[in-house]
Amino acid sequence: MKGNRLLSIVIPAYNAERWIRETLESAVRQTYEPKEILVVDDGSSDQTAQIVEHYCDRGVHLFRNGVNRGANYTYNFGLLHANGEYLTFLDADDVLMPQYSSRVIEAMEMNGADIGFSDLFALEGDVPRQTRLYGQPRHPSFRFIFGGEDHTFPSNPDLLRKMILQGVHISPRAIYRRSLFLDCGIEDRRLRISHDWLRHVSFLLHGAKCVFVSEALGYYRIHNAGNSQKDPLASLIDQCRATEIILSEYAHLMSSEEQIIARQMRDATRERLFSHLARSSLSNRQIAMFLIEHQIFI
Known part of the structure; x- marks a missing residue:
């Protein structure tokens, strides 16, 4: 896809040996080009770094924190080492379909948006489901975020902005124009879990436009070791x-x-x-x- 802007895929990882192979495979197989993949190992004590090293000859770059510093530090480390005009954070247990980045960035460019994301299927441990985070049929874990089963994200950017300000968390797999971080600042280190929602609110209040792709183009993994679940x-x-x-x-x-x-x-x-x-x-x-x-x- 000649002439595209570089996409940086930042993967923060901590003791992620169980699922990180799937995550890396999904990142490497993204059809969007050009792309770079940066894994920041946050002081893992398992085999995470060794698994990632096997992907370094496939365009994956590994960075290692000497000690565990937490998600927001690790996000910022990846952000500051990324070179792309587009950037996304991919958790080390989630999986993207090959066309995810291409479809979302296409929608962003068509709509002049600064943030883009798609619907995602739920992945319960190792079991993929046909239930979704935002669309229908909705996974039971996410019905509360719109006040009922029949609600979904609106196409109108003003209504979408209002929903996010009301506490609706847009996809953690959103793609951003990197300029948003230059204008609004890096990840807030005062928060351990809700830093992603604060990031989205800050971007929107500073004038960013957001677009939603209703097609489910990846899997969000639900498991007991997730921060909000544990x-x-x-x-x-x-x-x-x-x-x-x-x-x-x-x-x-x-x-x-x-x-x-x-x-x-x-x-x-x-x-x-x-x-x-x-x-x-x-x-x-x-x-x-x-x-x-x-x-x-x-």
């Missing part, structure tokens, strides 16, 4: 922090309606956190100390 309490805390950052640092970029949406998001996230703590075995005093420790105030 520690739902940490995920809720991170979401609370993200909403506070949005209200304190981005309110000047929002309309009055968007500020109301952000406050509603903050209140709803806090309510979910408080409900989670109320169902726990912690005493009232322990809950109060926990909230103070994590700087979450009523």
Whole structure:
């Protein structure tokens, strides 16, 4: 595909030996050209790096952190070493169909968009499903994000922006124009889990346009070792922090309606956190100390 802009596929990896071969194969087989594939091994103690080394003669570049530094550091390391005008982060357990990058970038260029993503099938452990993250039939784990089974992403960019500001997480496999990171900054290191949602909100509030491809062009893996699955309490805390950052640092970029949406998001996230703590075995005093420790105030 002569004349295309370079795509950087950044794969953060930590103890990913179980599935990273599938992920690497799907990256190497992307039909979009030209592309570069960068794997950042975040201090893995298993065979992740050794597996990746077998792909270095197929255009894969391996970087190694000496110690485990966390997802946002690893994302930023990959970002700062990427050369592409387009960039995507591919988790080391997810799988893209060969045409994913070509179809999404084509849609971005046709619509003058800065962010593009497609629907994805669910992959439960090693079992691929025909249920989807966003389309129909919807996987049960993702029905809540649109308030019901019949909702999907709109084609109108203004409505899409509103949904994302309301807390809807767009695909973690989104493709970005790299210029967005130059204009808006790199990954926020204050967050461990919700940094991707904060990234999308920041980009949209700074004027980025987003496009959605309704065709399912990859697989999002659901398993117990995923950050939000293995520690739902940490995920809720991170979401609370993200909403506070949005209200304190981005309110000047929002309309009055968007500020109301952000406050509603903050209140709803806090309510979910408080409900989670109320169902726990912690005493009232322990809950109060926990909230103070994590700087979450009523």
